Amino acid sequence: MNFLLEAKEVVKDFGGLRAVDHCSIAVEKGSICGLIGPNGAGKTTLFDLLTGFYKPNSGSVYFKEQRIDGLDPHEICLRGLVRTFQIARELKNMTLLENMLLAPKGQFGEHLAYAIVQPPKVLRRERENLGKARQILKIVGLNHLQNELATNLSGGQRKMLEVARALMTDPEMLLLDEPTAGATFEETRKLMDYIETLRRDQGLTFLIVEHKMEVIMNLCDQIFVMNNGERLAQGTPREVQQNPQVIEAYLGA
């Protein structure tokens, strides 16, 4: 079986603390996987390891069968593996559209000469990106705020922008770190539907850290459970819910 994303026995130490301990996960292309575990289990650290923000002390990470641990975060993004952040990090003094238009890769207009001259191909690309940005903002329900500064958004809207912006990079796989934290019921519903649609229509793959059990259990094909930096269990939502170790460590009886 070929996996789209595979972490093999990754280890990350911070001083004497082992945040991630020989953790292995494998995500199939086109699947929606959940990553759960109590606070401090190492979920976000694992995300940081997968996306190049930390280098593992040992172990390896493969994306599309190529080794990516040791690459810089921007290189990993360019390969199609894109993350969002647990605490939404909108670019505050930029509008929503600017936030969105920053993300697409391979923009000619990022080169100094093109930026100054602005030949037609820069403008054409800009128009294409703009159309796409508006479309995505509309789906996540932010299109009426497109020229608003991102700093004026509510907590849930920020999380939505975070996901929308990541989509602008044309990813093959998204790592979402608590995408619905702070979101309203309505927003959560909308985002879940959108994730389903993206998987179905564009074949996107997802790995989602989430504390809301109804989101994880309804959305995911496969769930990884972490505890104390280790992978405690893995399986379908049903299997995980019935796993006694998981119940003890996390679901709390």
Add this chain to the structure above:
Amino acid sequence: MEGFISFLLSIATIVAIYSILTLALNIRWGFTGLLDFGIAGFFAIGAYTSAILTSPPSEELVFGVRHSLGFGVPFLGGLVAAAAAAAIVAYLIGIPTLRLRGDYLAIMTIGLSEIFRYVAVNEKWLTRGSQGIRNLPRPFSGHSNLLDALFYFLLVLAILLILYLISQRVYNSPLGRVLKGIREDETVTEALGKKIFRFRMLAFVFGAAYAGVAGSLWAHYSGSIMPHEFVPDITFLIWVSLTIGGSGNNKGAILGTLVLIGLLQQGTRFLPTIEGYTYLIPGLRLIVIGFLLILCLRFRPQGLIPEKAVSVEKES
């Protein structure tokens, strides 16, 4: 009357040259968020490059050291070389320093700008040390003093306008967006696939080229340059100008320079001195500048012309 006009022209020219410096800082700090305290250093590099290249070839002893430089290059060559030299030095310095964050970069850049100045003081074979380089040619000269001053002012103004338009275009381009992204949140911008180092370097080098141009214009305006003209005070005046005018906004950068350098720094130079209190005006000037900065930070921290949200609407 003629005296008054030439006085106004001299202030206007100085303001225009300093405006280019403020634009340079705006690219680095206002757009990209690089905490840069070394603008004066790149100003100096531009001034010295242009001065050395455009001086007529000569040989003389300066403090017992043979000074035999001077290439007689035309003004325009000096100007381009000044921008290039400042950019190249910025690139070389950028390689080790631009990986540093915030305050470290600030210390490095202020240190380097002082090092440049000490090089100018001590490397007499190159810079004629504290005697300075004199008799620099000024383009379009040889008419009456007033006409010369007017032509030079118009030249500086034209260059300022061109550099303003370029900077404005960059700000509104995808490149400008990435620079702002780095200013707002480096980590996110990197997670979105942008190679931060490359863009920080670009802003650093681009700003240096602007400062180099300003240096060249300054050298040919004043006709002679000396190392002590490039003290860090200049860097701080430029910082205050940008802060008052509106960081991130090119128009604000120019307006801030006009207010600070034009009205306070230069304008007050010609106030009548009060008998027995010769030191009063220069001292007061600094107090007023400090006071203005405090007022600005307290009541209008975004500056006189704040950065505007870029509306992409009209382009579609």
